[in-house]
Amino acid sequence: MALPHDFQFSQGSLQDYLDCPLRFYLRHVRRLAWPAVVAEPALEHERHLLQGSEFHHLVHQHEVGIPVEQLSAVISDANLRRWWLNYLETGPGDIPEVHYSEIVLSAPAAGHRLVAKYDLLAVDPGKRAVILDWKTYRRRPGRRRLEERVQTRVYSYVLVQAGSDLNEGRPIEPARAEMVYWFADFPNDPERFRYDEHRYAEDEIYLSSLIEEIEARAEDQFDRTADQERCRLCRYRSLCQRGVRAGDFREAEEEREAEQELEIFLDFDQTAEIEY
Amino acid sequence: MTQSVGLSLTEQQRAVVERPVKSKVFLEGPAGSGKTTAGVLRMLHLLDSGVPAEAMLVAVPQRTLATPYYDALHSPDLAPGGQVTVVTMGGLARRMVDLFWPLVAEKAGFGQPESKPTFLTLETAQYFMARVVRPLLEQGYFESLVIHRNRLYSQVLDDLNKAAVVGFPHTEIGGRLKAAWAGDPVEKRIYDEAQECATAFRQHCLDHNLLDFSLQMEVFVKHLWTLPLCRGYLLNRYTHLIADNVEEDTPVAHDLLRDWLPHCQSALVIYDEDAGYRRFLGADPESAHSLSELCDETVRFTGSHVTSPDMEALASRLARSLDRPAEPASGNVLSVLSYEFQRYHPQMLDWVTGEIERLVTEEGVPPGEIAVLAPFLTDSLRFSLMTRLEQRGVPARSHRPSRALREEPSTRCLLTLAALAHPRWGICPSRFDVAYALMLAIEDLDLVRAQLLAGIVYRNQDGLPALGSFGKINAEMQDRLTYVLGGRYENLREWIEEYAGGPEAPLDHFLSRLFGEVLSQEGYGFHRNYDAGEVAANLIESVQKFRWVTDEALAEGEKPLGQEYMEMVEDGVVAAQYVRSWRLQPEDAVLLAPAYTFLMANRPVDYQFWLNAGGRGWWERLYQPLTHPYVLSRHWPRDAVWTDENEYQTRQEALYRLTRGLIHRCRSKVYLGISELGEQGFEQQGALLQAIQRVLRQVQAEENTTPLRSGGAPDV
Numbered sequence: 001m002a003l004p005h006d007f008q009f010s011q012g013s014l015q016d017y018l019d020c021p022l023r024f025y026l027r028h029v030r031r032l033a034w035p036a037v038v039a040e041p042a043l044e045h046e047r048h049l050l051q052g053s054e055f056h057h058l059v060h061q062h063e064v065g066i067p068v069e070q071l072s073a074v075i076s077d078a079n080l081r082r083w084w085l086n087y088l089e090t091g092p093g094d095i096p097e098v099h100y101s102e103i104v105l106s107a108p109a110a111g112h113r114l115v116a117k118y119d120l121l122a123v124d125p126g127k128r129a130v131i132l133d134w135k136t137y138r139r140r141p142g143r144r145r146l147e148e149r150v151q152t153r154v155y156s157y158v159l160v161q162a163g164s165d166l167n168e169g170r171p172i173e174p175a176r177a178e179m180v181y182w183f184a185d186f187p188n189d190p191e192r193f194r195y196d197e198h199r200y201a202e203d204e205i206y207l208s209s210l211i212e213e214i215e216a217r218a219e220d221q222f223d224r225t226a227d228q229e230r231c232r233l234c235r236y237r238s239l240c241q242r243g244v245r246a247g248d249f250r251e252a253e254e255e256r257e258a259e260q261e262l263e264i265f266l267d268f269d270q271t272a273e274i275e276y
Numbered sequence: 277m278t279q280s281v282g283l284s285l286t287e288q289q290r291a292v293v294e295r296p297v298k299s300k301v302f303l304e305g306p307a308g309s310g311k312t313t314a315g316v317l318r319m320l321h322l323l324d325s326g327v328p329a330e331a332m333l334v335a336v337p338q339r340t341l342a343t344p345y346y347d348a349l350h351s352p353d354l355a356p357g358g359q360v361t362v363v364t365m366g367g368l369a370r371r372m373v374d375l376f377w378p379l380v381a382e383k384a385g386f387g388q389p390e391s392k393p394t395f396l397t398l399e400t401a402q403y404f405m406a407r408v409v410r411p412l413l414e415q416g417y418f419e420s421l422v423i424h425r426n427r428l429y430s431q432v433l434d435d436l437n438k439a440a441v442v443g444f445p446h447t448e449i450g451g452r453l454k455a456a457w458a459g460d461p462v463e464k465r466i467y468d469e470a471q472e473c474a475t476a477f478r479q480h481c482l483d484h485n486l487l488d489f490s491l492q493m494e495v496f497v498k499h500l501w502t503l504p505l506c507r508g509y510l511l512n513r514y515t516h517l518i519a520d521n522v523e524e525d526t527p528v529a530h531d532l533l534r535d536w537l538p539h540c541q542s543a544l545v546i547y548d549e550d551a552g553y554r555r556f557l558g559a560d561p562e563s564a565h566s567l568s569e570l571c572d573e574t575v576r577f578t579g580s581h582v583t584s585p586d587m588e589a590l591a592s593r594l595a596r597s598l599d600r601p602a603e604p605a606s607g608n609v610l611s612v613l614s615y616e617f618q619r620y621h622p623q624m625l626d627w628v629t630g631e632i633e634r635l636v637t638e639e640g641v642p643p644g645e646i647a648v649l650a651p652f653l654t655d656s657l658r659f660s661l662m663t664r665l666e667q668r669g670v671p672a673r674s675h676r677p678s679r680a681l682r683e684e685p686s687t688r689c690l691l692t693l694a695a696l697a698h699p700r701w702g703i704c705p706s707r708f709d710v711a712y713a714l715m716l717a718i719e720d721l722d723l724v725r726a727q728l729l730a731g732i733v734y735r736n737q738d739g740l741p742a743l744g745s746f747g748k749i750n751a752e753m754q755d756r757l758t759y760v761l762g763g764r765y766e767n768l769r770e771w772i773e774e775y776a777g778g779p780e781a782p783l784d785h786f787l788s789r790l791f792g793e794v795l796s797q798e799g800y801g802f803h804r805n806y807d808a809g810e811v812a813a814n815l816i817e818s819v820q821k822f823r824w825v826t827d828e829a830l831a832e833g834e835k836p837l838g839q840e841y842m843e844m845v846e847d848g849v850v851a852a853q854y855v856r857s858w859r860l861q862p863e864d865a866v867l868l869a870p871a872y873t874f875l876m877a878n879r880p881v882d883y884q885f886w887l888n889a890g891g892r893g894w895w896e897r898l899y900q901p902l903t904h905p906y907v908l909s910r911h912w913p914r915d916a917v918w919t920d921e922n923e924y925q926t927r928q929e930a931l932y933r934l935t936r937g938l939i940h941r942c943r944s945k946v947y948l949g950i951s952e953l954g955e956q957g958f959e960q961q962g963a964l965l966q967a968i969q970r971v972l973r974q975v976q977a978e979e980n981t982t983p984l985r986s987g988g989a990p991d992v
Contacts, residue, residue: 006350032806033813036792042785061375065505070378073390103330107356162356165328238796239804245793 001219003029008106008113009211011151017214018150019230024214025222026236036235039249048079048249052136055083055184056102056119059134063101063120083136083184090187092132092180096124100166107161110211116158125168131155131179137255140186145254147193150210155179156195157203174200285317286310292544292575293317297325300543302568305577307940308880311546314577315520316348318544319360322516327542329358333514335533336364337525337554340877345520361514365529366489369496370395373487376506380499387483394486398433399818399850400825401488405429406849408477417469421901426848431902432473433488438908440490441526441558443497449474449908456907456918470902486825497528501535511539520546522564524554524876527910530563537570545571550936553875556898556905563910582880582943586612590946590971591939597970598932598963609975613968615889615948622660624951628885629664631947632866635883636670643671644864645882649871649938651893657955661868671865681818682851686802686811689716690787690795691842697772697786699740701839710734710741716801716808717794718764725757729765743769764799783838784819787812818851871934880941889948889968890960894934895927931963 007028017024026032039045058080061071068088075081100121106113120132133155146152156179163172177195224231224240231237232247249255285293292303292314305311315334323329336342342362349360363371373380373393381389396404406429409417418428435453439446450471454464481491500506517540519525519533537543545567552561568574580588589607596602614631618624628648635641648661658674665672681687692713695703705713711730715723732753733744746754746762746769754762771794775786791812795802802808822844823837844850867874867881871894888894906926907918939946948968954960 006347008350030806032809034796034809035788035813035816036796037785037788042788043782057374061378064375064509066376066378074378074392076391100330104359105357106354106359108352108354112352113350113354158356162358164356165330165358169326235792238792241798244797 001029001215001217003112003215008115009109010115010117011149011154014150014154014207014210017210020225020234021217021222022224022240023234023236025219026239029222032236034235034239036238037246038235039233039252040246041248042246045249048136048138051077051079051083054080055087055136056134058084059087059119060101063099079136086184086187092182092190095122095130095132095180096128098123098125098166105158105162107158110208111215112211114154114158114207114211116155116162118155118159121159121163121166123163123166125166126170127176129159129163129167129172129177131159131177133179133181134184135181136184138185138250139255140183140189141254143191146181146191152179152193153199153203153206156193157200157207160195160200173197286581288575288577289314289317293321297322297327298541300537300540300545300571300573302545302547302571302574303577304547304549304565304568304574306549306580307551307878307937308580308582309577310581311548311577312344312520312878313581315518315544315546316344319345319518320348320354322542323355323357323360327516329360331514332360332516332518334360334362335368335517335519335525335529336362337521337529337559338876339364339367341521341524343877343879345518365525365532366493369492369500372500372506372510373492373495376500376503379503379505380495381485384495384499385482386485388485391485394484394825395492396481396486396488396825397821398430398489399852400821401433402426402429402849403822403826403844404480404486404488405433405473405477406844406847408480409473412469412473412476417473418466420463421466423901424848426852428902429849431900432470432477433490434900434903435470435908436474436478436488436490437493438558438903438905440493440497441528442560442908442910443528443531444908446474446478446490446494447471452908452912452914453902453904455915456904456912458917458919466902493528497532501532511536515539515541517543518546519543519567521548521551521878522546522567523548523551523561524559525564526558527560527563530560530567533567534570537567543571550933551875552933553872553937555909555930556900558905558909560910580940583940584612584943587939587942587946591936593971593974594935594939594967595932597967597974598928598935600929600932609971610979612942612945613948614945615950615968618949618951620953621888621951621955621957624887624949625660625664628887628947628949629661629668629670632665632885633668633670641882642864643866645943646885647867647869647874647881647883648885648887649869649874650887651871651891653868653870654955657887658868665866672868673865674868680852681811681814682845682848684811684815685712685716686808687815687851689713689801690790690812690815691845693717693768693772693790694783694786694838695842696741696743697775697790698780698836698838699742699776701836701842702739703839703842704736704739704741707731707734714765714768717768718761719799719801719803721761721764725761728753729757729761733765733769743772745769768794768800780836780838782819782823783841784816784823786838787816787819791816815851822850871938875934875937875941878941880943882942882944883947884938884942884945885947885949886938886964887949888954888960889950890952890962890965891954892960892962895931895963897927897930927963931967935964935967 013024013028016027026034058071062068072084075084100118100123102119103121104115104117106115118131119134122130122132156177159177160172160174164170174195174197179193179195181191183189224242228242231240231242233249233252237243289310292301295301303311303314319332319334322332334342334345345362348354374395377393381393406425409429409432413425421428435449436446439449450467453467453470457464457467478491480486481488487495517536522530522533522545533545547564552559584607585605586607586609589605590609590612592602592605593609616627618627632646635646636643650657653674662672662674688709689712692705692709695701695705696710707730711723711726714730715721715726732749733746735742735744746766781789791802794800796809797803802812819841822841826837826840841850904918906912906922950965952959
């Protein structure tokens with residue numbers, strides 16, 4: 001299947017493919033808007049997603065140099081305040097001093113571009129490069145589950161592939177890269193994944209073959225997932241005849257983030273500029 | 277690298293692209309001379325030269341103009357690295373205000389600096405403007421104006437935007453407009469009233485942390501650009517600038533660039549001659565051209581990668597026909613111009629679509645290389661063309677679907693069902709509306725049976741809408757309606773009843789549930805109906821954004837958000853935008869578009885069809901009694917009066933720029949669709965037709981060919 005000419009792969013789209021090939025096709029290839037409720041209770045779910053998004057924004061504001069007092073003054077939500085205090089008091093700990101907040105890197109992969117949007121990259125050129133990913137999950141996933149997430153592979157791989165500008169022009173050696181998931185509600189229990197040459201070589205083969213597999217599929221070969229549990233929190237469930245009501249997000253084993261759920265549905269860039 | 281992304285260089289492009297990294301170049305030239313391609317290649321060259329992508333900023337006045345840059349940046353052949361930032365100045369302002377808000381909220385005069393900002397879309401800005409202005413209208417403001425309220429609101433917003441992008445205090449709007457008014461002095465009152473509305477709206481925004489486009493720009497320019505942290509963030513980060521189509525950007529955007537350029541290591545400022553199509557949005561080509569003073573050198577591209585000498589001759593002759601200066605160009609104008617006179621408008625459309633079919637089927641022209649252009653593309657004109665092309669088997673696409681969101685049948689269906697599910701709102705749809713909603717909601721239910729069903733089950737009980745049960749209607753009627761459809765109706769009714777018995781959900785959540793749990797399920801009208809899904813998604817997004825920005829405002833009153841939204845839909849304030857197309861449109865299809873939209877897409881085609889070439893729309897400005905793009909510009913003398921001569925000259929100039937821009941984006945031929953009577957049945961003798969006729973007369977004099985009579989049949 002020919003993908004759109006501007007198609008870029010991301011950890012989100014690849015995870016969608018791994019979770020459900022049809023979901024990948026509908027969401028990323030067809031870009032089909034299907035506005036069913038994703039999860040119940042809908043208002044609480046929406047609030048949770050937006051709080052997560054606000055937390056990321058807050059940390060970004062902190063990283064660009066806005067004083068803590070002024071940031072703290074605008075927080076009225078209890079969850080956000082708790083996460084913020086956890087971040088201030090028990091942040092990610094020992095990380096290099098040079099920070100790149102909300103940075104995007106991309107690299108070619110199997111004839112397409114593979115994009116990674118990082119919450120924070122902390123670099124000590126020539127020595128260490130640490131990927132930090134903020135998670136506002138209600139439950140802390142286990143190490144194995146995080147390791148299986150394609151995000152862990154994509155982020156580390158793309159950093160090594162595309163991070164030389166952040167490393168004084170020299171490629172980042174895989175053994176000097178590390179990925180850290182920091183949980184706003186479990187600040188003392190981050191999860192660290194060290195990278196190495198072996199993983200890097202494995203990821204290159206894995207990600208390339210995954211993209212090639214997707215491209216080799218005909219449009220009618222993007223099947224529904226066999227795991228119907230996933231359909232409970234998928235907006236396309238009525239299209240696939242996989243249920244009526246949305247599942248309860250509080251009971252879900254895996255959480256999705258604002259970026260994953262809202263990106264296709266809301267155009268945050270829309271401003272009041274009048275176009276022809 | 278430049279070769280690998282599919283673009284190749286000419287010598288004049290190479291001279292710009294491969295300059296040393298630390299160069300600041302002002303690049304000008306006509307459309308089609310390869311400037312944007314040079315801009316894209318320069319960006320790639322800088323990346324190849326080791327400039328970090330994060331250090332590069334590409335600024336364009338409108339997102340459509342960024343497409344060539346995005347295409348190059350998304351190429352798999354591009355080396356690994358960071359991301360070049362591609363923005364409009366408005367988008368940059370929005371991002372910076374969002375990022376640095378805690379540092380400027382108080383200083384900028386916001387009433388709740390400890391709370392978050394709320395960014396308004398055009399739709400939500402209109403809503404708040406309506407809230408502010410409606411009481412004034414009831415006091416008799418704008419009595420002498422015959423204009424739809426929404427246009428009134430949008431023009432006051434436009435005034436505020438003009439003040440922000442031109443860079444004058446918003447308190448001067450009324451005074452500037454009054455000073456230029458040449459008509460009855462009594463009418464000047466409307467400008468005072470517009471000023472009062474603008475001032476009241478601005479104060480309302482400041483009091484409630486609301487930021488419309490104008491306030492985003494003002495806060496950015498006045499407070500953030502001067503704030504060391506924000507200024508340092510931008511100037512230190514983005515040390516390589518590419519600003520394309522600066523002639524379409526605003527004076528304030530140019531001020532920012534003027535301030536930014538000295539801090540850059542490299543810059544490429546690209547200026548399209550004879551353009552400035554966005555003047556009515558504040559574009560200022562003169563101000564743009566002055567940026568050349570900040571660059572090390574100016575380079576001018578000549579020639580065209582698009583047009584032939586014959587097409588250049590047409591552009592030149594048409595320019596002189598409109599009394600504009602142009603170098604004479606030799607070429608055969610008649611080889612690139614085709615026309616046929618028709619008496620009636622539908623005949624003209626038949627001729628146009630017939631020619632398109634001939635081009636596609638007989639000459640093998642790809643449909644995507646054909647554009648059908650009109651000054652304004654009305655719904656009926658679009659429908660007529662789409663239908664005709666469809667009948668001829670020619671794929672076509674339009675810049676927008678046929679109807680505003682609120683007029684889409686799926687929207688009407690969803691909102692009618694919402695009214696039925698919220699009886700306490702007291703909104704009672706008509707019986708026909710209920711029948712129509714049921715027809716769309718229930719698969720296989722035709723209008724006749726839907727009307728029968730609605731006639732029996734829908735009741736208005738003391739001003740409250742209610743649906744009765746299918747089980748309670750008589751057996752004969754049940755047979756007629758069928759039990760299958762009755763069952764579907766009953767399921768829908770019970771769903772609504774169950775919802776109505778519980779706590780009220782936000783309207784967008786209600787609509788999402790209705791869509792997901794009923795309407796998109798098997799047996800219902802939205803099941804696997806991607807168009808309906810798209811419309812529903814747009815409506816729900818509109819309601820959601822409305823909810824996010826109005827929660828606080830509505831908390832002050834008693835009215836539920838859903839009810840307020842429904843009333844605003846009826847007033848035409850919200851859901852008036854056109855449905856955004858999520859699905860991929862076929863790229864190899866004939867494009868139907870307003871002429872200015874085509875220009876701002878900046879994508880040449882082989883063949884253009886100019887519809888209604890005799891119509892006055894090619895020459896006239898939009899009727900905007902409360903604003904004025906020329907008077908509210910930097911160049912207009914403060915106390916000068918806008919005369920008929922000014923109006924005539926600006927229209928001539930606009931027509932010249934428009935036609936020149938179109939011709940420079942046409943490779944092979946321009947077809948003129950001409951009918952003696954226009955779409956509305958009036959005779960057409962517009963300025964474009966007259967100008968073309970003068971060209972043809974001149975050509976006839978030189979070559980003894982047949983010109984057109986003014987507004988009529990060809991001379992014989």
